[in-house]
Amino acid sequence: MQAAVIVFPASNCDRDVAVALHSATGRPPLMVWHRDSEMPKVDLMVVPGGFSYGDYLRCGAMAAHSPIMREIKARAAKGVPLLGICNGFQILTEAGLLPGVLMRNAGLKFICRDVHLRVESAGSLFTRNYAEGSVVRFPIAHAEGNYFADPETLSRVEGEGQVAFRYCTADGTVSAAANPNGSAGNIAGVFNGSRTVLGLMPHPERLADPLLGGIDGRAMFDGLVEALS
Amino acid sequence: MTITADVIRSHGLTDEEYQRVLEIMGRQPNLTELGIFSVMWSEHCSYKSSKKWLKTLPTKAPWVICGPGENAGVIDIGDGQAVIFKMESHNHPSFIEPYQGAATGVGGILRDVFTMGARPIANMNALRFGDPSHAKTRHLVAGVVAGIGGYGNCVGVPTVGGETNFHASYNGNILVNAMTVGLADANRIFYSAAAGIGNPVVYVGSKTGRDGIHGATMASAEFSEDSEEKRPTVQVGDPFTEKLLIEACLELMATDCIVAIQDMGAAGLTSSSFEMASKGGLGIEMDLDCVPMREENMTAYEVMLSESQERMLMVLKPGHEDIARAVFEKWELDFAVIGHLTDSGRMVLKRHGQVVADLPIDPLAKASPEYDRPWVAGQRRPVLDPAQVPARDPFEALKILVSCPDLASKRWIWQQYDHMVMNDTVQRPGGDAAVVRIHGTAKALAITTDCTPRYCLADPHEGGRQAVAEAYRNLSAVGARPLAVTDNLNFGNPEKPEIMGQIVEAIQGMGEACRSLDFPVVSGNVSLYNETNGQAILPTPAIGAVGLIDDVAATASMAFKGDGECILVIGETKGWLGASLYLREVLGREEGAPPPVALHREKREGQFIRTMIGDGQVTAVHDLSDGGLLVGMAEMAMASGIGAEIVPASHLPLHAWCFGEDQGRYLVTALASQVPVILETAHRAEVSALVIGITGGADLCLKGIGSIPVEELTRLNEGWLPAFMSHPDTNA
Numbered sequence: 001m002q003a004a005v006i007v008f009p010a011s012n013c014d015r016d017v018a019v020a021l022h023s024a025t026g027r028p029p030l031m032v033w034h035r036d037s038e039m040p041k042v043d044l045m046v047v048p049g050g051f052s053y054g055d056y057l058r059c060g061a062m063a064a065h066s067p068i069m070r071e072i073k074a075r076a077a078k079g080v081p082l083l084g085i086c087n088g089f090q091i092l093t094e095a096g097l098l099p100g101v102l103m104r105n106a107g108l109k110f111i112c113r114d115v116h117l118r119v120e121s122a123g124s125l126f127t128r129n130y131a132e133g134s135v136v137r138f139p140i141a142h143a144e145g146n147y148f149a150d151p152e153t154l155s156r157v158e159g160e161g162q163v164a165f166r167y168c169t170a171d172g173t174v175s176a177a178a179n180p181n182g183s184a185g186n187i188a189g190v191f192n193g194s195r196t197v198l199g200l201m202p203h204p205e206r207l208a209d210p211l212l213g214g215i216d217g218r219a220m221f222d223g224l225v226e227a228l229s
Numbered sequence: 230m231t232i233t234a235d236v237i238r239s240h241g242l243t244d245e246e247y248q249r250v251l252e253i254m255g256r257q258p259n260l261t262e263l264g265i266f267s268v269m270w271s272e273h274c275s276y277k278s279s280k281k282w283l284k285t286l287p288t289k290a291p292w293v294i295c296g297p298g299e300n301a302g303v304i305d306i307g308d309g310q311a312v313i314f315k316m317e318s319h320n321h322p323s324f325i326e327p328y329q330g331a332a333t334g335v336g337g338i339l340r341d342v343f344t345m346g347a348r349p350i351a352n353m354n355a356l357r358f359g360d361p362s363h364a365k366t367r368h369l370v371a372g373v374v375a376g377i378g379g380y381g382n383c384v385g386v387p388t389v390g391g392e393t394n395f396h397a398s399y400n401g402n403i404l405v406n407a408m409t410v411g412l413a414d415a416n417r418i419f420y421s422a423a424a425g426i427g428n429p430v431v432y433v434g435s436k437t438g439r440d441g442i443h444g445a446t447m448a449s450a451e452f453s454e455d456s457e458e459k460r461p462t463v464q465v466g467d468p469f470t471e472k473l474l475i476e477a478c479l480e481l482m483a484t485d486c487i488v489a490i491q492d493m494g495a496a497g498l499t500s501s502s503f504e505m506a507s508k509g510g511l512g513i514e515m516d517l518d519c520v521p522m523r524e525e526n527m528t529a530y531e532v533m534l535s536e537s538q539e540r541m542l543m544v545l546k547p548g549h550e551d552i553a554r555a556v557f558e559k560w561e562l563d564f565a566v567i568g569h570l571t572d573s574g575r576m577v578l579k580r581h582g583q584v585v586a587d588l589p590i591d592p593l594a595k596a597s598p599e600y601d602r603p604w605v606a607g608q609r610r611p612v613l614d615p616a617q618v619p620a621r622d623p624f625e626a627l628k629i630l631v632s633c634p635d636l637a638s639k640r641w642i643w644q645q646y647d648h649m650v651m652n653d654t655v656q657r658p659g660g661d662a663a664v665v666r667i668h669g670t671a672k673a674l675a676i677t678t679d680c681t682p683r684y685c686l687a688d689p690h691e692g693g694r695q696a697v698a699e700a701y702r703n704l705s706a707v708g709a710r711p712l713a714v715t716d717n718l719n720f721g722n723p724e725k726p727e728i729m730g731q732i733v734e735a736i737q738g739m740g741e742a743c744r745s746l747d748f749p750v751v752s753g754n755v756s757l758y759n760e761t762n763g764q765a766i767l768p769t770p771a772i773g774a775v776g777l778i779d780d781v782a783a784t785a786s787m788a789f790k791g792d793g794e795c796i797l798v799i800g801e802t803k804g805w806l807g808a809s810l811y812l813r814e815v816l817g818r819e820e821g822a823p824p825p826v827a828l829h830r831e832k833r834e835g836q837f838i839r840t841m842i843g844d845g846q847v848t849a850v851h852d853l854s855d856g857g858l859l860v861g862m863a864e865m866a867m868a869s870g871i872g873a874e875i876v877p878a879s880h881l882p883l884h885a886w887c888f889g890e891d892q893g894r895y896l897v898t899a900l901a902s903q904v905p906v907i908l909e910t911a912h913r914a915e916v917s918a919l920v921i922g923i924t925g926g927a928d929l930c931l932k933g934i935g936s937i938p939v940e941e942l943t944r945l946n947e948g949w950l951p952a953f954m955s956h957p958d959t960n961a
Contacts, residue, residue, distance in 0.1 A: 009561065010385075010469050010472045012383075012385025013650060015651070015652075016651065016652040020652075051382070051383040051385075051468070051469065051472070054383060054467070054470075055469075110379075110645045110646075111644055111645070112644055112646060112648055112649060113644050139649055141650065203649075206649050206652060211655055211666065211782070212649075212652060212654065
């Protein structure tokens with residue numbers, strides 16, 4: 001499987017996700033510069049975390065208009081899987097590839113810590129190696145992860161099973177106390193309608209190495225490799 | 230403008246210093262030239278009060294590649310790799326404008342490290358704030374933490390640890406000491422000495438604006454009531470540009486274009502150009518019209534003294550301009566050839582086609598004033614007899630201590646820092662030292678910052694020794710071999726003999742400890758004049774230190790690992806209560822001599838601990854410091870949720886045994902089966918080791934006395950800072 005990691009100015013989790021992908025696929029992913037307008041054939045596109053363009057406008061708003069995004073949209077439309085993590089999720093919502101937006105955290109502060117997530121759907125390339133309803137631990141590190149969508153969009157997202165992960169307690173309870181940033185419905189990650197695009201605020205690549213304290217994130221990359229190889 | 234006595238004074242130059250300006254110039258300087266003298270000779274840039282004493286610190290060891298004098302210190306960690314690190318203060322600006330002051334402090338120290346060819350891999354910070362009840366404290370904590378996070382998170386360098394203290398002496402002068410650690414190839418270190426007559430001098434990064442003019446001069450004076458008016462001298466940071474600058478510089482450094490490189494920090498283009506030329510023994514001619522500017526009609530004075538951030542000055546090999554330009558254009562950064570090196574030994578500046586300044590370089594850079602300021606040794610405080618210090622219920626005292634501002638959990642702070650980006654943070658904040666893996670290897674670095682200012686006030690010499698010894702201990706406690714130190718010396722006004730005495734004695738104490746522990750000082754920074762209306766801060770010689778772990782799998786953390794493990798105290802417990810937190814927080818007294826540090830024992834004990842960790846004999850390790858043994862035990866319990874039962878020594882008053890701050894001690898846990906080996910090894914190593922209890926349960930128990938639930942301690946320990954910061958006045 002050949003993955004590509006899209007690099008924007010001030011992406012800063014590009015190397016982290018590349019390491020996780022390399023480890024899962026056995027080959028280094030292509031690192032694609034945002035100003036490129038073309039990219040070789042790849043099996044998976046990943047938009048990593050960071051602060052593209054400093055996030056000085058709205059998070060992801062500038063990156064969503066980078067030259068490479070036209071190509072990404074075209075590939076995604078053809079069904080090439082696309083994963084957006086953290087700032088990558090923000091970029092994909094700004095680009096209209098995923099429903100909803102990410103607003104400032106309800107507590108107004110940047111939060112870096114582990115959270116628990118309930119896997120809402122195992123029926124996707126990204127989540128096939130998780131059991132539905134199981135609880136996983138991923139780190140978050142963001143100031144704008146407060147998922148919001150208008151009621152109509154939200155009910156569509158909920159109704160059509162587009163919620164991938166929800167913030168929960170260690171025992172799987174989805175509660176306000178387990179919601180780190182005020183996200184609607186405790187939503188931590190969403191799919192597009194065909195479940196070939198996933199955006200999530202938590203970082204699976206940060207817990208994919210036992211030395212760093214856990215490997216709950218690895219199943220996402222391993223599952224992608226199994227599905228796409 | 231005519232150079233009047235007022236103009237000279239407003240530039241922070243004394244009459245004697247101005248006489249030397251006249252001698253060096255052989256004529257009256259113009260305003261631009263005077264401005265250049267003023268910043269070059271400011272305390273901040275010239276170290277004129279501390280130089281004489283800094284020279285006494287040990288700076289060499291076989292593993293030191295580059296000691297003080299460059300942008301940062303460089304040490305060899307084997308396998309062709311080098312670690313480059315330094316700690317630097319941004320105290321004055323952070324008090325005036327906490328968000329930007331702290332943010333640009335992080336930006337500046339990052340540049341000091343990547344300008345030498347290293348990719349920054351970890352940030353740390355040592356913070357000191359005023360009394361929590363002071364009207365400004367909450368606002369300063371909120372702003373500084375947001376500023377450090379706002380900058381560090383965006384550039385994608387993890388902020389992995391640090392320390393935060395509160396004391397009324399910092400009410401008018403907070404301390405923001407930021408440290409960056411970077412990784413480089415040992416054969417690709419970049420230095421700042423200019424070379425090659427005719428070689429192009431190149432400016433890269435952000436454009437120059439009017440921000441930060443005279444920042445270095447501001448940082449070299451005491452504050453008074455009107456310090457708010459100095460807000461315009463604080464620079465504004467742009468971490469996005471910094472991130473691009475890191476990537477662009479590292480990309481260019483992988484080619485063969487750069488002769489010398491220097492970041493534009495304090496005193497901006499002035500100090501960077503003078504330092505590069507002076508180190509190379511050359512002259513520079515610069516056309517300031519070529520400097521990228523973001524404001525109109527900037528004068529030569531403003532261009533030379535601006536402290537706009539995210540800028541670098543480089544000397545390139547001739548004919549390599551186009552390669553370099555392409556790299557910086559890719560990253561959408563400014564790139565401008567602004568001058569060339571000459572053999573004149575002079576700095577010649579042009580603006581609008583006219584020569585606007587013509588100064589000799591060496592007399593300015595090298596002949597800056599050096600003062601042997603008068604100093605007096607501090608009065609030594611009497612040693613307190615623990616039996617004369619009132620005893621309180623140990624659990625009531627423990628509750629006070631774990632929730633006091635200095636010991637309360639700093640989770641509220643470090644959760645606002647991305648401490649995981651780069652995916653090498655093996656030990657997250659909250660432990661004795663941060664542990665960061667060397668990417669792609671099995672090695673790791675341990676990093677710590679330490680200083681106990683209340684000891685330094687009580688006895689600067691002993692306090693200086695203790696700061697170094699504690700750093701050594703914290704590195705040893707995670708299994709790292711301590712390698713080298715960066716120091717950030719924060720003091721009051723050196724023109725006062727008693728303050729100068731603190732500086733001298735603290736440096737002497739640090740030097741003793743560094744020599745004894747083979748722990749050289751490779752970089753540092755001095756921040757003086759931390760006074761407001763004549764009130765000085767506690768002497769705060771903050772130590773940042775780095776150690777090496779050969780096998781990242783063989784490291785230790787402080788959390789208890791399971792029930793039924795034996796708890797041992799390593800090192801002697803004598804119940805030293807002078808200058809302790811028990812005395813200050815429980816009894817409200819700040820008195821007594823601080824605990825002495827036995828350096829010969831420190832070394833033995835550190836070696837013993839590292840051996841035990843390396844051999845896998847111990848399951849948890851924690852250095853004992855603030856608050857003493859019972860607090861250390863509580864911290865290990867809180868980190869794990871596992872309780873313990875311990876048996877107090879009978880030869881000491883209980884409160885002295887629980888809360889005495891005797892130095893050179895660690896708590897370790899081990900399986901019962903390992904204890905005989907540990908005791909035997911300790912005996913042979915002439916290290917004191919004593920089994921004092923066993924882990925398990927949900928309570929922390931003192932046998933025969935009582936107990937307290939670990940959960941209650943955790944609630945108190947975690948509760949203080951969030952409660953303090955959520956007070957409605959936060960944004961006042």
